[in-house]
Amino acid sequence: MRRRGLSVRWRLALSYAALVTVVEAMLLTVVAAFLLRYVPEGDLVLLDIGGTTAFAPDRSDLLRAFAPAAALTGLAAFALGLLGGWLLAGRVLRPLTAIGTAARRAAAGSLSHRIALTGPHDELREVADTFDTMLARVEQSVEGYRRFAADASHELRTPLATTRAVLDVAAADPDADVAQVLAQLGAANARAVAVTEALLLIARTDAAPVGRDAVDLSLVLEDAVETLAGTADARGTTIHLDSRPAVVPGDETLLHHLATNLLQNAVVHNTATGGWVRASTHRTDGAAHLTVENTGPVLTSDEVAALTAPFRRGAGRTQGADHAGAGLGLAIARSIVRAHAGALTLTPRGDGGLVVEATLPGAAGTPADDRPTA
Incomplete structure (x- = not known):
């Protein structure tokens, strides 16, 4: 049995989160590269007019202070991206869920169910409408063949019963008129053929586009x-x-x-x-x-x-x-x-x-x- 992988919703959510994290990392990298370039490396001593001195952080000090904050920001961006991606993926995939439900119901024999998707006429709406059209066509075809089977079994009973009765009578009467028997059998057979051809024409017309x-x-x-x-x-x-x-x-x-x-x-x-x-x-x-x-x-x-x-x-x-x-x-x-x-x-x-x-x-x-x- 094949192991089931991640669902499409999870894959989309992870993709959204990864994209947000990469964009956030790029922004932080740009900020660090363009701002820290103006901060020199080494001990920085600040002298004021009163002769007092003070030390200022150099590039290494700023990097050490910036890295943890950037890492926490990246984790927060990934978490928010994952949550937002999960919600957005669920909303985007909702029509596919409806299509999947309709397909399972159709596979179980319920052909009258329709998706009837509302909303903008986008690609998913087009797929749903096409699926509804296909279900309607399949239902019409199945109903046509069911009706054909019911009508054929009902209407062919008469010529078949007539044929059997004629044969039984002919078998019981050794002096039966062969020409009359053949005429009766021919009439019954002609009716059976006419019924079958007519029903097949109706079924073919109902089932396939002209x-x-x-x-x-x-x-x-x-x-x-x-x-x-x-x-x-x-x-x-x-x-x-x-x-x-x-x-x-x-x-x-x-x-x-x-x-x-x-x-x-x-x-x-x-x-x-x-x-x-x-x-x-x-x-x-x-x-x-x-x-x-x-x-x-x-x-x-x-x-x-x-x-x-x-x-x-x-x-x-x-x-x-x-x-x-x-x-x-x-x-x-x-x-x-x-x-x-x-x-x-x-x-x-x-x-x-x-x-x-x-x-x-x-x-x-x-x-x-x-x-x-x-």
């Missing part, structure tokens, strides 16, 4: 419309596109997921026939907006507020065989928008359907567009 490339939301939305054009035609849903340049700093892959999920949610959760979707992008007041509006069942404000929670769907919202959804589309959208320092707003339409608007900080140096007319 990129900061210049991405035009209008191009991303156009790609999403092309991807979902076939699904919309099959459902009899018309997509109206109004894409205007809206450049944002972000991750192109995640923003493509955002546009695709919002558009897919609008197409899938629509009216049975004759439905429509309006998708648009524009930029105004330094912010970029991606808006998706669709027809559909009437939703209350409470139902809309719960739609961004994982595995939640509004009342009456259905999905078809072509969409193995997991109720995570809007949860993914919220996570992506939050990772880009934006806001996701959901507003129910009076005659049914939903308006979803993602507002993201726009890239600097790009012109602003007017809001598109309805």
Whole structure:
């Protein structure tokens, strides 16, 4: 076991005391050198007018008298320097003590503790603020993975139980329809894969900072419309596109997921026939907006507020065989928008359907567009 040395506070205090002592010794040396040079060596006899004589101290006498006083002064300076250094070091190192306490609590599993250091914005304040930011990021990452584990274990139970039931039934029935069994297993597997991929995307978005490339939301939305054009035609849903340049700093892959999920949610959760979707992008007041509006069942404000929670769907919202959804589309959208320092707003339409608007900080140096007319 390594022997622990002097603490930083003691080392600083000793350094302060040594510095004060050296400065004091230099001053005394200068005084002695410049004053005693004018005092001669040897017996000094003083004669006055009355003929009386007296002896005065020479240089050696003054040195003998000066040395003890200088030594005591040096000891006093060292003691005062040590005391002052101890107090000053304690004050200077107080933020480091707070940082060390927070680090020990974090190592013990308490990630919610923050230093919240006050005072001047010096180097130690910067270190403390950086440490608080790191703790917040670590806490968010850990919470994301915990939520991923809980959501995955909860949601994957259904397709796994379905797979087991299908296999048990097929094993008990020698005349079972193999094609039907495979179709049921494929559907259960597709749902499990969709849930896993969606949860992994949410966990990755919450855990790591996104990129900061210049991405035009209008191009991303156009790609999403092309991807979902076939699904919309099959459902009899018309997509109206109004894409205007809206450049944002972000991750192109995640923003493509955002546009695709919002558009897919609008197409899938629509009216049975004759439905429509309006998708648009524009930029105004330094912010970029991606808006998706669709027809559909009437939703209350409470139902809309719960739609961004994982595995939640509004009342009456259905999905078809072509969409193995997991109720995570809007949860993914919220996570992506939050990772880009934006806001996701959901507003129910009076005659049914939903308006979803993602507002993201726009890239600097790009012109602003007017809001598109309805």
